[in-house]
Amino acid sequence: MDASDLNVFFRPKGVAVIGASRIPGKLGYGVVNNLIEHRYNGPIYPVNPGADKILGQPAFASIQDVPNPLDLAVIVVPAAAVAGELEACGQRGVKSVIIISGGFREIGPEGAEREEQIKAIASRYRIAVLGPNCIGTIDTHTPLNTTFVTGIPNPGHIALVSQSGAIAAALIDWARGAGVGFSRIVSLGNETCITEADMLVAIAQDERTEVITAYIEGVSDGRTFLDVASAIARERPIIALKVGRSSSAMKAVASHTGALAGSEAAYNAAFHRAGVLRADKLEEMLDWARALAWQPLPRGNRVGILTNAGGPGIMALDALESYGMQLAPLSPETKTYLKKRVPAAASVGNPVDVLAGSGPATYALCLDALLADETVDAVVVIAAPQDWFAPVSLAEVVGEVGNSQLGRRKPILAAIMGLASTSDATQVLHRRRIPNFAFPERVGSTLGAMWQRKQWLDSLDTEEKLADRPTPDRAAARAIITGYRGWLPDAPRDALLNAYSIPIPPAGLAHDGKDAVRLAEEIGYPVAVKLSASRLTHKSDLGGVALDIRDETGLQAAITAMEEQVARFQASGQDIGTVEGFTVQRMEDGQVELIVGAVRDTQFGPLVMAGLGGTLVELRGDVAFALAPLSRQQADDLLDRTHAGRLLDGYRGNEPADREAAIDVILKLSQAAVDFPDIAEIEINPLIVKGKGEGATAVDTRIRVTPQDG
């Protein structure tokens, strides 16, 4: 989809409404009415064979009769008639069509068939189709409103891309009530042709749009979304509200959209990589959008709080710290300056508490001083209700300083608290592009999001290219994988690790106790012994692993115990597959045990995982994910996102471990997952990381292969 073509959906030369109606309440009436009422200033062509005029506009019997200029058609006819009308659009040469009508994939097989028809017609005529089953588009600046939804938000700088028409409609209604401006709104419907990624690109080209918000249930194609979002986020913030976190919600999404779900971990990893800010709630998304549209990013995470009461200052501080912000220390000069300008009992530490008796002038002086202080990266201005000055006076002052030379360099968020007495003040602040909150709680997540974006942008500058990728023996690896399906047996698994130069402990496969003793003597005690059987996965749970065996007696005892265990399995009919023997392995010892792995996500492809290893990994869930391939820096960051990072650095007086070796293994494993889509899953647990310069060893590895078609 060429994004510049999609601009027609927001700025057409002429719009036909196929299925236009004279009857209020019908969708085909609503669309024409919205085009007229919200002052679209190009020609509007109602198409309805039974009408001469609709809402004062001359009507046409068919799209064929509509004159130029015409580049956008909105179809609102019953589902069964849509294909015919789309075909007619194709013949008329209309290349952009919004299908509002429902009755397609969302209603079952019959509808899905209709949708296929539409897809074929669109492809034949090269028509860009938005929908079906959507509410259309809004551009408040053109202005254009192709929806049937009552009302339109004020012109603004926030765009919305929504995979739910209902949410888009509710947001339009909310935005009108709250006075929040939007630039463009698009509801995607079933995404038969145009996807969320296409529309992100189209909207990113709109000069009036400063922030893009997105309501997302799932993406059409993970890697395309990633590429598109990464590119756009360099220029403009993207904030996503991704629903379907819980298991039953994921099921509901699947039945709602039929899209491949993709795991939550993969979405988070993709958003993290692409610099997409993930909001938890609509309110949060809208808070962030306003702040990011209106205010500069903070250079750092140190906040100055200016307040006239203690409680709200503490409230702000709680909120800020829980999102990674901290109190600015304030320079001695600032404190000295403030001391002379506030009441004697006031606090000139941070939070700066000017007390209830201070008014707009004191706020002006203190805000200016905080903005001038080099230790301050952002300022939160709080005011509890006072009856001796009007909140609007304070708003004017904060607005003025905020738009001064100093004020434009650092973000300012305000909490002139309350509601009944503060609506004027909020309006003044919003006109001056300073977000105001009824209570200072929401400033935390908002500044946190701005700071997150700043860090992401900074990371782009320092990011190395992916040039220094590992250079594995791919031919050998391919030969090993080919033909397998399921968990790899020990030998090919170890060969694959060798092909990627991932160190494994010296080991061998013994058939019986005698054999094992011989092997152990070669390898050197202490050793570990593992039962090698093709269907035994969680070995340690089933008596299939004996560790730290220090001599022959211990070894013999362990083998005997395992042989008995196998006999029990067989007696009880438990299927552990073919028993290949006993792997005797050198017992590895190191500083830190990690788990590292890769899984193939249905949407985003290979997803790399790292965290603290051991048997409790699945219970603790202390692992982090990133999309492959990774740069060295990204692998390093991945380790820091769990407790593994601190442990590798030498926790509580321990020697630091060989973090570089751990990163090498992560990169190699990531590379293997990228090289071979057949690898569905790799897990090394534990990866024993030794002292600095001493390397890391993959002690236990599981690899599952699922041959991909093609």
Added chain:
Amino acid sequence: MDASDLNVFFRPKGVAVIGASRIPGKLGYGVVNNLIEHRYNGPIYPVNPGADKILGQPAFASIQDVPNPLDLAVIVVPAAAVAGELEACGQRGVKSVIIISGGFREIGPEGAEREEQIKAIASRYRIAVLGPNCIGTIDTHTPLNTTFVTGIPNPGHIALVSQSGAIAAALIDWARGAGVGFSRIVSLGNETCITEADMLVAIAQDERTEVITAYIEGVSDGRTFLDVASAIARERPIIALKVGRSSSAMKAVASHTGALAGSEAAYNAAFHRAGVLRADKLEEMLDWARALAWQPLPRGNRVGILTNAGGPGIMALDALESYGMQLAPLSPETKTYLKKRVPAAASVGNPVDVLAGSGPATYALCLDALLADETVDAVVVIAAPQDWFAPVSLAEVVGEVGNSQLGRRKPILAAIMGLASTSDATQVLHRRRIPNFAFPERVGSTLGAMWQRKQWLDSLDTEEKLADRPTPDRAAARAIITGYRGWLPDAPRDALLNAYSIPIPPAGLAHDGKDAVRLAEEIGYPVAVKLSASRLTHKSDLGGVALDIRDETGLQAAITAMEEQVARFQASGQDIGTVEGFTVQRMEDGQVELIVGAVRDTQFGPLVMAGLGGTLVELRGDVAFALAPLSRQQADDLLDRTHAGRLLDGYRGNEPADREAAIDVILKLSQAAVDFPDIAEIEINPLIVKGKGEGATAVDTRIRVTPQDG
């Protein structure tokens, strides 16, 4: 403080305002004005020696001149004059006084001295003083408004107790704007006499109050708060917004209120025990308050969702699941009933999606059916904006069914989405006591809070008495502890554990290698050896522990290594205290390693901790806290609040461990902490819990003693 006396602060017979003023903008003007304007219908007595009349009311030169009925005085004079006026109140026999004036403890030593004076006068005359440095009280039903803050909320059923006047003032302004009703509001100021606990009791006696909300920075006395809140919460929900979570916020609280902070863990444990619902944000507190005041509690956590669009249903589901609620399965009868009453393409699974074409009548039928379904404990009704019926019609229908015989038995929350077109609908719903939300996101935390309260109330019924407490040898324990300060050496520590029958491994103290070998042979290999030195705490970090020693050679080597380590410590000047020798201990083996402990909180006293043990406890932080003493059930619940619970039950095919033995140790340790306030800290890590019926052993224990005065 007798709570029935405190009722005077909300329903006085006559109110004097000392410091009443004729000048608008002065606080003494605001108070008189609010009493008159908000229609207090008892006598109002302005006291001002320089005025005849104030705002139409005859003024008095002094409190002595004020006639009866008079039982409440509000003092708004400069700080230096407050003591004199309070003394005059005492002489006049006024027993309830609100001191609005600031300039006391909050401004430093000079103010603190004035506050002491006030305290002394109050005590001498037995005056109940609210404040100083507060904004006073509101009762919307009396009506009474002793504050100077502009405006008053509508009469309602929510009370607010606030430790910040600014937050109270902001909430009053917000409530007026949002149309939320309150019953009573009180700002506590410096709490010189009347504390938050006193006011909670007073407000709990108000029949109009159905829910109590509290803005809390810290409590005056932990155990009093706990007792008071527990008793009240049996009758009425208490929702607390406790600020000061972050470290710097705690510092700010301390400097703001001078109160002892108490740890976050202790507050959470206290709220948990007392059934106080802890909200994270004001918005959440107000959401919960309305729902708890208006709707019945759910009997279980299974929710029916009724919607006309897929997206918002998914959004609700995400929110609900993240607060422990789940989808109701719906009975086959309900599905059959619904199938006949909704469009063919609609979903009669849960969420029930009636699609965009369904109106109020369909909602009425479906809502009724969900309420009648035994699998449904609560219903969320969602509507995306439609242009073919008015939101208010839907609100009427939901309101009517919600107040029917069926509707009154189960909680209903609504999300008639939007803002511009929904304010009438919201008003209708709120009149019918059904909370409406602009988006369905907030229903999750709200129903979650209601469900949490239901579970707490249920737990009261099943809670055993604390009768079956352990019966330790307290005399022996007292003899051991007396005279110590700091970490207990190994011998008295083990004696203390013995006095409480907490099992420890067989062990002995060896002076050298030979001695150690003799001991190990007595105890039996494998053994562990620990360096015993009075100032060595984190032994394993410093080479002070050797585990799993299996024979004499190993033991000798371990002792030699430790002797060398001690020599290195001494050479480097590191102070590890007196070296007592080497503790040789039987190496214990079990199913699960726990950490259990107790610390003394400055506010709430002994706080018991439990979680997964090991060396990474401090990094992982997987521990939970509860206030001592505990019932057996509470100790059991404590274990379930971390991963320890699942591990004890037999994680991933492991045999279950001896949970009862772990609970015994927790109860004994809790008892020790209760018995001896001198015990500042006990920590057992690891407590090795063996197989079922095999017990648990405290392998490594640290006990710190801090003699308490008195």
